[in-house]
Amino acid sequence: MAQGKELSLFNGITIRRIWHKGEWYYSIVDIVAALTQNEKPSIYWSKVKKRARAEGFAEGIEPLKLKSADGKLRETDTANRETILRLIQSVPSPNAEPFRIWLAQVGEERFQEIEDPSLMLERMRQHYRKLNYPEEWIEQRIRNDIVRNDLTDEWRERGAKEGVQFAVLTNEIHEGTFEVSIQAHKTYKLLPSKTNLRDHMTVLELALLSLGEATAITLHQDRDTQGFEGLKKDSREAGTAAGRARKEIEQSVGHPVVSNQNFLKQQRRPLGQLSMFEEEEDV
Structure with missing residues (x-):
């Protein structure tokens, strides 16, 4: 993790x-x-x-x-x-x-x-259940978080710096996948700028983002990429690949994948702080 x-x-x-x-x-x-x-x-x-x-x-x-x-x-x-x-x-x-x-x-x-990493995953489930998220969404969010953590581990080990460089790499994948930046995606969903966008994505948005990030992991490992510029190139390619999948899905379902849906109503309930969900990824 x-x-x-x-x-x-x-x-x-x-x-x-x-x-x-x-x-x-x-x-x-x-x-x-x-x-x-x-x-x-x-x-x-x-x-x-x-x-x-x-x-x-x-x-x-x-x-x-x-x-x-x-x-x-x-x-x-x-x-x-x-x-x-x-x-x-x-x-x-x-x-x-x-x-x-x-x-x-x-x-x-x-x-x-x-x-026992399953303890952390169960805490995540309980956190989102208290916010009345659907079970299907919760499981997709957990899978997305696992892939995200594996990806940032790769970046860290391959020479990218946390903070701005992580944010740039994340946005490369995101923009390639959805043809919209993280900040623009938040704006479309009417979210405050510091909100964790992933907590307001649809199941399909999360799945496609996971596809892009998993593709980036594969490219990094297959190429043994080192350094920020190489990782950035891989991330751009991974986002483009996930973007192609998105376009095929949109042709099948007949509407855009990028949704203006958010879960702000659920998040208005006062809850105890749960770690792990506070880190912003965007630039």
């Missing part, structure tokens, strides 16, 4: 995190906000950081790119569970002990999913 950037919640506060070096790394500023309820957690953290340096455990802090409130990836101080537990001792808070328990729980969930 892809080692994607994800979110979790502690007492209703979003904690950004990323799977890095085989373990979770958490946004320290988010944790400070959760522990202290401080309106300016970044300023509070800058003071605590000086103390961390003096106490000799600042080496466990790593700046990693996480998505900020404006949707852009920005370097953010992060730390693994061991370092976070040490930091908690430097932040007086009645939430310290509940946070330690929460930290153990969210870490254990990820390890369980690595050992």
Whole structure:
């Protein structure tokens, strides 16, 4: 599975995190906000950081790119569970002990999913069932996510950089498949710009996108493609191939595959945050 950037919640506060070096790394500023309820957690953290340096455990802090409130990836101080537990001792808070328990729980969930990926898939099913998505759609969405994760693993291993390069490659496949960019597709569906488009695709749209992405995987592997430009060429070819399939389907069914259908009504229900669905793919 892809080692994607994800979110979790502690007492209703979003904690950004990323799977890095085989373990979770958490946004320290988010944790400070959760522990202290401080309106300016970044300023509070800058003071605590000086103390961390003096106490000799600042080496466990790593700046990693996480998505900020404006949707852009920005370097953010992060730390693994061991370092976070040490930091908690430097932040007086009645939430310290509940946070330690929460930290153990969210870490254990990820390890369980690595050992048994079916657990993650079942969490996805339950998430979409709570939103009243049709069962046929849910299964197609899961298949799409599996292919997507395999594709981003290929990109990562073959030298593409997460962020802009991943977005460009994704859009190449998407535009070749549907003859419309991701942003234009969102506009047609009347979706907010930061919405995850895949959560509003029809079963047929998802299936064709999976075809394009699976084709890209095959091209990358058959050609042993390395580097962004080569991956971009493969992605364009894969999208074109899926686009040919779309045109044949449209001739058979007698109407365009690209649909203005969305699932915004389902998503208005307040639900607990589920990780894995937050990462935007488009440029």
